[in-house]
Amino acid sequence: MSSSLTDLPAGHVFEPITFRITPGAARAYRDAAGDTLNLYAQLGAVPPLAVAALALGALLQQVSLPPGTLHASESLRFSARVPTGATVECRATLAQRSQRAGWIVSVLDSQISCEGRPAVSARATVLSPAPA
Amino acid sequence: MSVPEVAPVTRTLTQAMIDAYAEASGDHNPIHIDPDFARTTPMGGTIAHGMLVLSFISEMMTAAFGEAWLRGGTLDVRFRAPARPGDTVTARARPLESKDGALRYAVECASQADEVLINGTAEVA
Numbered sequence: 001m002s003s004s005l006t007d008l009p010a011g012h013v014f015e016p017i018t019f020r021i022t023p024g025a026a027r028a029y030r031d032a033a034g035d036t037l038n039l040y041a042q043l044g045a046v047p048p049l050a051v052a053a054l055a056l057g058a059l060l061q062q063v064s065l066p067p068g069t070l071h072a073s074e075s076l077r078f079s080a081r082v083p084t085g086a087t088v089e090c091r092a093t094l095a096q097r098s099q100r101a102g103w104i105v106s107v108l109d110s111q112i113s114c115e116g117r118p119a120v121s122a123r124a125t126v127l128s129p130a131p132a
Numbered sequence: 133m134s135v136p137e138v139a140p141v142t143r144t145l146t147q148a149m150i151d152a153y154a155e156a157s158g159d160h161n162p163i164h165i166d167p168d169f170a171r172t173t174p175m176g177g178t179i180a181h182g183m184l185v186l187s188f189i190s191e192m193m194t195a196a197f198g199e200a201w202l203r204g205g206t207l208d209v210r211f212r213a214p215a216r217p218g219d220t221v222t223a224r225a226r227p228l229e230s231k232d233g234a235l236r237y238a239v240e241c242a243s244q245a246d247e248v249l250i251n252g253t254a255e256v257a
Binding site for chain 1: 153155184190195202210252
């Protein structure tokens with residue numbers, strides 16, 4: 001069973017995650033987001049936000065988010081195009097953790113690489129209800 | 133160098149879309165997909181994943197800048213208000229400046245009532 005994000009200390013380093021972005025996974029993401037741009041097919045590339053979202057989904061296999069958790073902010077930097085079918089690696093750290101006004105504030109830093117090269121870096125801040 | 137205009141993107145959110153996004157992304161937080169749970173929260177009902185709504189901004193920038201966005205885009209945003217099933221969300225960009233070879237925009241997603249859901253900046257090298 002995965003641990004809860006709010007139980008982890010600041011500085012926690014998650015196990016590196018490696019996963020393949022299959023054509024089916026990329027298509028499911030684009031269908032769900034309603035993204036019909038032809039560019040991805042022309043380039044054989046995955047939408048960059050899909051890379052970040054799928055990495056977060058893979059991370060959620062290691063750690064659960066308490067029900068009611070909300071996304072407060074997101075910073076993303078795209079460094080390289082990720083081809084459909086590529087295998088990517090995500091290294092994530094719980095960079096900060098604090099509590100205020102009934103919420104636990106967690107800042108997650110992620111570095112996602114493709115074929116050994118940086119592809120997407122992300123910093124997500126999420127708010128989880130603090131236990132009463 | 134002038135900063136070109138960027139065409140907006142508009143989408144209407146449905147619960148089916150949010151459910152499909154939960155499946156595709158692996159984020160099954162009940163605030164998004166469980167109406168009974170969501171009704172008990174301060175949100176009062178299900179809300180879309182922030183990353184789903186943010187994807188409209190990235191789609192808008194991809195349409196405008198193509199591969200340059202995929203290998204040199206940056207986004208820095210805050211989620212200001214939840215987007216709900218039935219909301220029609222418009223992503224738009226306002227040119228800010230061109231600096232050191234990069235184009236910078238103020239970006240936002242707003243609801244049909246012009247409530248700002250997400251705002252921040254985007255830059256493309």
